[in-house]
Amino acid sequence: MERQRSFQKTATGRLYLVPTPIGNLDDMTFRAVKTLQDADLIAAEDTRNTQKLLNHFEITTKQISFHEHNTQERIPQLLAKLQAGAQIAQVSDAGMPSISDPGHELVVACAQAGIPVVPLPGANAGLTALIASGLAPQPFYFYGFLDRKPKDQRAEIAELEERPETLIFYEAPHRLKKTLANLASGLGADRPAVLCRELTKRYEEFLRGSLEELADWAATDQVRGEFVVLVSGNPHPTSETPTVDLSEPVTVQVDRLIAAGEKPNAAIKEVANLRQMKKQEVYRIYHHLDQEDAEK
Structure with a gap:
């Protein structure tokens, strides 16, 4: 397990994932503009396209290209800069980085290297x-x-x-x-x-x-x-719904799910759903509680 605290003091830089407008430039957030202004470098899917955005908001931060065709070349270069303390903002041509656009591989590389990845909300x-x-x-x-x-x-x-x-x-x-x-x-x-x-x-x-x-x-x-x-989703999927043998004891069914790796409460809930019973009733039966004990 690894834990990232995005804004804790660190010796490395940070990778900021900055959404850009999908059409209307007024959808650019104040935070996004400030992040691009304050960054040491902007990794852009298309530097020519991003330059139009930067010119509109009078942002003078230097760019470097980062797209699907130069990923393997750029990632080591960007990681080296981040490990040296650079603050890098990553943008795609429009919308969220990584969502049908470049970015995912760089995020994975940063996470593996212990470099904080900070996402900004925005257009999608x-x-x-x-x-x-x-x-x-x-x-x-x-x-x-x-x-x-x-x-x-x-x-x-x-x-x-x-x-x-x-x-x-x-x-x-x-x-x-x-x-x-x-x-x-x-x-x-x-x-x-x-x-x-x-x-x-x-x-x-x-x-x-x-x-x-x-x-x-x-x-x-x-x-x-x-x-x-x-x-619209399929309102009547034909996939088979799990069936349950109502003649089989509740305790046996719960134990079987637990043996298969389910946690006790999850197993009780699943059996209750399959048998169309209240979860509390299955819990009472499984733990051999009488009604008075279950209500305490």
């Missing part, structure tokens, strides 16, 4: 879309980008068909038509879904309907902008 396209979609906001399952190869994409979708959570995907405009067709085929044409386009920007738009309706729209309309695709 998936959650921004979710809260305005009208679909169930929790639980949700964030998937990000599906595979680009049609066969592999269909296989991924098939694995998601039974999930009851609201599904969140990202997709580029030129792939949206085929992806929606595959989703409609794999998850069901009538499954409710929402397309969120150009979030926080001037042409922000929400299209709500069935997967079939949205696929038809994408097939006939001129699709522009980056999309978040949200799909």
